[in-house]
Amino acid sequence: MLDYAALTVVSAVVREGSFEGAARGLGLTASAVSQRVRSYEERLGSLLIIRGSPCLPTELGRALCAHVDKVRLLEADLPHRSDGTGAESPQPVILKIAVNADSLATWFPDAMASFTQKTGIFLQLSVEDESQTADRLRSGQVMAAITAETEPVIGCKMLRLGQMRYVACASPDFVERFFLGGYTPQSFQAAPCICFDRHDGLQSRWLQRTQGSSLPPSVHYIPSTQGFLDFILAGAGWGLQPLSLAQTFITQGGLRPLGPDPFMDVDLYWVFPRLKSNIIRDLTQHVMRYCEAMIYLERTA
Template identity: 75%
Template sequence: MLDYAALTAVSAVIREGSFEGAARLMGLTASAVSQRVRGYEERLGSLLIIRGSPCLPTDLGRSLCAHVDKVRLLEADIPYLSERVATEKAFPVSLKIAVNADSLATWFPEAIASFTKQSSIFLELYAEDESHTADHLRSGAVMAAITAEVEPIIGCKVVKLGQLRYIACASPNFVEQFFPNGFTPHAFQTAPCICFDRKDSLQSRWLETTQKISLPKQVHYVPSTQGFLDFIVAGLGWGLQPLFLARNYLAQGLLRPLGSDHFMNVDLYWVYPRLKSKVMEELTRHLIHYCNSMMDLADKK
């Protein structure tokens, strides 16, 4: 049998990054928290926490904390327990979700704001490229993820949310400088490109599809959704932007599409645990609705 009192202490240490932080959260002394964790590790015969600044979970510790998170989520469906969590000094129900930066900058905030108005759930978000968010799920670092991957993950459901539409664009001055003779493969091989980070394969995939070439060597890396857009507008390079963010700049003439085949759609999927959880099902409905409605809005404007 699992010792949930001890696991609560383990989870608190990992969540807060220290025994002192866990003690404040639980209303105990750091010594009491340490004794609970050490005693449980001795019973299991395995370390659960790597002591340091911050404290980090071992593989077993991460798995056990993920289990505790799922138990709390199921408890949130029980009226008495959900009310107690909201009114007492108990652990809040927290959802760890991996989400791509472009969703964070477009449709995701409204979806979550609408959902949290109806629940007492708190979020812990992990920002990652849409092609790699599922990696956090596989490692146990998060409970759910928004991803572009469709590969099944053991113990999880996969639901299609909708599409995030991107547009390849650049500033007018940049277009005049690097594409004077049109949007040819040769021009794209010499024009500086902007990527979010080294995991960002969006520009590479678009070039392979439309120009039959690979990503050029001259690449700037800007790990900020707003910064990425600002640098394109400033003329640092070209790149693919969510249409929802770029549409006003395009309308004002501050950005220009690159050729006729300038759109690229990325399918987004919601991967979450196979739990009979009303909270998770309600969150899923919110995400599907807002992802589709926000993308429809971007296409219309």
């Protein structure tokens, strides 16, 4: 039988990234936290935490922490949560969600604000490219994810949120330096490009569709939505930006769309576990209702 008291300590170390951080959150000393983790590892005959900066879970440790997260989520649905002594549990309910950076920079904060205020749930977000967020769910690191992937995740449901529209753009100065001769495959190969990270295939897909070419040899990798936009505005390169963020700059003349077909739509999906959890159900309903009314995603068929 699992020792949930010990697993709560293990989970706290993984969540905080250190024994000291876990000790502060649990109201214990760091040595007491270390002893409880070590004692439980000895009982199991297997390491649960890789000591370091930060402390990371082993494969078994990650699986057990994911289990604890699900148990805590189910316990939160009970009308009177307690720690077994009749006292209210001091541990907050934390939802771990993987979200793509562009959603985080546009609609996701508004969607979550009213939910967290209403429920008292706390969020722990993992920010990835939309093509990578589902991997966090598969590994058990998060409880739900916003993803562009359509491959099913075992034990999870998938609902379509809508489409996020992107626009290929650059500063007027950049356009004059690299595209005076037109938007051709040759000019795009000579013009520096900006990508979110090495998993970001958006620019590559747009180039393939509109130019029949691949990424140029000169690429800046900027893993920040705001930083990505700032680099484009500064004339360091071209790239695809969420239209909702770029529209004001396009209207004011700070950015120019590239070519006759600068747009690209990306389908986004909400993936969540098949748990009989009121919290997950309410969160999903909240996200879906918000996406139906919001301006950032187009819920086309």
